[in-house]
Amino acid sequence: MWLARRRRSCLGLLGAAVLTALWGCSAGKDTEQRPNGDRPLVVVTTGMVADIVRNLGGERVQIRQLMGGSVDPHLYKPTRNDVAQLMEADLVLYNGLMLEGKMVDTLEKLAEGRDGKRVLPLASSLSPDFLLAGSGHTDPHVWLDASTWANTIDVVLDELKRALPDCSGEFDDNAVQYRAKLAEIHRYGTERIATIPESSRVLITSHDAFRYFGRAYGIEVYGIQGLATDSEAGLQRINDLVNLIVQRKVPAIFVESTVSKDNINALIEGAQRQGHEVVVGGELFSDAIGQEGTYLGTYVGMLDHNITSITRSLGGDAPPRGMNNKLPVE
Numbered sequence: 078m079w080l081a082r083r084r085r086s087c088l089g090l091l092g093a094a095v096l097t098a099l100w101g102c103s104a105g106k107d108t109e110q111r112p113n114g115d116r117p118l119v120v121v122t123t124g125m126v127a128d129i130v131r132n133l134g135g136e137r138v139q140i141r142q143l144m145g146g147s148v149d150p151h152l153y154k155p156t157r158n159d160v161a162q163l164m165e166a167d168l169v170l171y172n173g174l175m176l177e178g179k180m181v182d183t184l185e186k187l188a189e190g191r192d193g194k195r196v197l198p199l200a201s202s203l204s205p206d207f208l209l210a211g212s213g214h215t216d217p218h219v220w221l222d223a224s225t226w227a228n229t230i231d232v233v234l235d236e237l238k239r240a241l242p243d244c245s246g247e248f249d250d251n252a253v254q255y256r257a258k259l260a261e262i263h264r265y266g267t268e269r270i271a272t273i274p275e276s277s278r279v280l281i282t283s284h285d286a287f288r289y290f291g292r293a294y295g296i297e298v299y300g301i302q303g304l305a306t307d308s309e310a311g312l313q314r315i316n317d318l319v320n321l322i323v324q325r326k327v328p329a330i331f332v333e334s335t336v337s338k339d340n341i342n343a344l345i346e347g348a349q350r351q352g353h354e355v356v357v358g359g360e361l362f363s364d365a366i367g368q369e370g371t372y373l374g375t376y377v378g379m380l381d382h383n384i385t386s387i388t389r390s391l392g393g394d395a396p397p398r399g400m401n402n403k404l405p406v407e
């Protein structure tokens with residue numbers, strides 16, 4: 078249902094006519110309800126979700142992403158402006174599985190609203206066969222396994238077709254291409270991680286975001302904090318990880334773009350006291366992707382960066398600028 082109440086002052090009659098001609102596939106039966114012939118507004122929480130919508134919907138939809146690159150989705154509280162955008166949206170897509178822990182109430186209320194707005198969590202739509210249990214609730218970090226995350230594409234595809242039925246063929250074609258990109262980065266991950274010497278195929282990060290990554294690409298994974306970022310890492314956990322690093326001679330551990338580095342420093346110092354040098358292997362994207370408009374601001378770029386940094390820092394073989402030769406030079 079496209080809502081006539083939406084204001085689109087930037088589009089006059091001329092604009093609408095041009096857009097209709099430009100876009101080819103129209104808004105179908107609901108066109109009359111949208112006086113400006115305007116594009117459906119899709120509001121999403123994270124960059125990972127935005128990337129699917131951008132790749133499938135292209136110019137046919139408007140996308141607003143609530144959480145930017147350095148935002149921790151576990152802790153993010155919706156602002157008044159976010160709530161206004163959510164109210165205005167034609168379609169709301171989010172990760173789910175409690176990733177957006179402080180937004181759940183807002184999103185659920187929105188889904189129960191009377192205007193029939195579509196509000197859908199992508200990861201929660203996955204079959205339980207794909208999901209890993211966490212402590213207390215299901216691990217939400219499914220996007221770090223490209224093969225699992227690819228299974229959420231259909232949810233977005235169905236919703237876009239429902240919104241713009243005349244564009245279904247185009248969305249189908251886009252989905253085929255996007256699936257191929259995800260399959261390619263998945264293959265790259267499997268092949269590159271396998272080149273790390275087995276004894277150091279150990280990924281230690283700030284919080285427990287990489288379990289799906291570990292399952293998909295064959296690397297042992299340890300997070301200092303639990304699944305969410307609001308729990309204090311216990312001293313015992315730090316000590317256990319220091320011992321692991323020293324015993325396995327792990328060459329590098331990793332910080333995350335959205336999480337504090339304090340605990341990582343505790344591990345480096347702890348290993349040093351036992352005579353083992355471990356370095357920071359780089360900053361990984363765990364709960365966000367990079368800046369929009371850059372390669373790192375795409376889903377594939379984000380995963381390429383993670384896979385390439387992990388592989389190279391742990392002694393494996395990967396090209397310095399990644400799968401597509403597009404990673405920024407360090």
Ligand SMILES: [Zn+2]
Pocket residue numbers: 151218284285286304305306363364
């Ligand atoms: Zn997380």
